Amino acid sequence: MYADKREPQRNVISMNNAMDALEQALASQKKFILVHQSNAPRKTMLEEIMSLADIDSENLSQASHQDVRLKELNMDDQKLLAIQGFLRDVYEICLNIEDVQNLTVKAIIELESQCVDSNFEENHGIASYFPALYSDELLYTTDMFSLPTLASSATHNTIDMSKPYLCIVPGVEGYYGRFTELCKRLKLPAIALQPGLDHPKETFKELASRYINALEKKSALHNNFYLLGYERGVLIALEMVAILESKGLTGTVFCVGGTPTEVVEDFRNNLKDYKNKEHLQMAVLKHAYSLATKEDPSVLDSLPKNLDWPNKLVECMDRMRGKFQYSIEYTKKWINYLYTQLSSSLENTYEMKKMNSQIISLRPKYITSIDTSLENCSNKKIITYQLESSLPTTHLNMKCATIINSHLDRAILEIYNHRNICHTYSLSNDDVTAD
Template sequence: MITLASSTVKWVRQCRSSCSLAYAARISVSTNWLVCDTRPRSSRTHCRTLSENCGSSRSLCCSSGVLAPSKIQVPQNANPETTLKDLGIADESIPLICSFLDVVYNVSLDEDSIPHLTLAGIQELVETATDIVPENVNGIATFFSSVSSDELLATTDLFVVPTLNKDITLSEDEFDVNKRYLCIVPGMEGHYERFRVLYERLKLPAFVLQPGYDRPRETIRETAERYAQVLLKKTGIQNNFYLLGYETGVLVALELAAILEDHGLTGTVFCLGCAPDEFQATLEEQLSSFKTEEQLQDAIIRHMSKLITGKDIPALDDILRESATWSEKVEACVRSLLGSMQHSVQYARAQIESALAYITRARGYVAPVRALRSQLVLLRAASSRPPAHALQRHSQRPVAVHQLRTPLSYVSSDMECPAIVNRYLDNDIKTEFEMKNLCEAYSLYKDIF
């Protein structure tokens, strides 16, 4: 059995259970020691994890940095195709390198493959992990980035998601009503998949309240009332609740918090992206290129069809020209997608129709001003606009504002978001998490009732 040094175990555990889960690391090649930089990876756009004094050989710098925990010395004239086995890597160093790659670069490798890694291969891994630049998106793609591949899960009103504080004794569709949860309210996209990076790093259980696609004419107030019934009847929501709204989900979350306060409850509401007024201004800006309602409808059909099939549909241009009304365009589009998609016709139609309905609903919404007793926390996406202060009207308490560097379309994947959410959790939740066994475990009898 391989035993890690206590200091290494402490460092790996700290990184795995920390708010950000992925810390940057700066490597001093000359001394082979590691210094953790406490900035989350999300705040390091284009930031190199290697020391600027690495010299002319990038391959040597990359490999020396990754190999720092193993104490292996890389010769200055080393062949890029040299493997770690050739360099004499010790068995006890293999878990250290695996943990280093996983925590710092988010690269998971099998321990058996580590001795066969070449210096050139290590360089490629590091460059791939640190040079990823998000694609610049605008228009409708800002709000609709994917279509859930699972029709059943996407239409479930309450979907429990896996977090760091998961309970292996419960199946995927069960939750403990005695615990407190983070209730995630999605935006116009309407399903859980956008929040994967966020919920996998939370220190408390969480679920997503999904609007479904069978109520396209439902108002934001009606959606909040429906969610409130779900929370009160199914989850037994307790005092000091936690809500997180993203994009139009912020509008619903504020209405939902007001309803819960009418039932004598207070809590914390995280507004991810921007305040209500600022979001509506952003929405109008992203849709400003569409001069008429017909142009907007055609753009929605093209974009949603591409998300559904994964490719452009050239025949759509002729179909849209030949159709006069919105319903005719939708029906003609859905028929043209047959044979090109894995979804049902009903699901594809609902995706297209709900996209226009949710955009129309958000554009016409007027947020009621009510000073909530709950704490409001704004995780503000990067914006060219000056910071908005209108959110303060919705709270009796000072609003906590955290300025992020990620644009709205990617802010739900910003590593800082779970770090900020975890920071506002009550001490009893933090203490429970610190005492929790973080080892991966599996239930052998979960299918036996």
């Protein structure tokens, strides 16, 4: 298989397209395959099926033809078999010939909507850091949460912390749920640390120290540790490394977000539309109002002017009263936490410390050039991976799990390869997620 080198660099195919091309090439009977970037728009499932049937799809897509079945189009068996194979090979939909014949135009359109996530929208501004207000107050305020991975059963809420595990330090959101998809592909157990809502003004050092103390209580500090910091969690994870190394421990830290300088700069770029703290405060209140009530937050435009933040928060809560399902205390704490974290993230800087642990940078797609400040932070060579996704969606990039697995110790991979694949179940009521 050859890539067309005559194409300019900007038209180089993506990794996903390259893998698709490789799979099709291996399945074909041809000796040589030429792969090139196509500028043609992607066909819908309906268009592909109508193309296989030699039928014009434009007329069928009209509302008056939505209930037309394929068997009414007088297709021969060969075309029906081609459509059956297309659905199986491309969309992994297995139907018998009778079901294929009974497919309507409307059913085909609905099938595609279920198979292809076409409504994905990347959040911006405050929503990229706080996309939701989570209803489970206890889970949001739990200091430690174990996540299901390939190496630990999803039905068991506790892990053996005397063995190697990945410790995840979340970003400004402070919630474990962002990492569930990433962890599903990891080859070692994982836990997520959560800051809770009761310490909104603590510094990175103070939060790192609190995390270390929580791990120490569970006798979970070991040499050759694995830490992962996401977004602002990169700064906190590096502080944790400094504390751990002062105790004589070293390990590996994955910086999902790049360098501290890049993370802080991303905050500033993402929130640059808020010219001062008053603008940021109103934006936070409106964002929280819309998440909690699902209503238009413009009602907050009539808030009295010149109020300080605590009084603005009280006024906002009064206007939200009776419109949301969460407890008043939890919602108020969450909104205050949201504003405090965002405002401090705009002001904070990070002082680089020399360390002996291995730093692996998973750099999202930034508009700026690569920052090399981490080179002065470690005695070991920094390993950097350039990702194609932006920071708010990096946790959904499956390449992250592959990178993490590739840097695990051989002994951990041996344990994974020889693991018991039977599901385990907790029989004791004493097993809990965290203290």
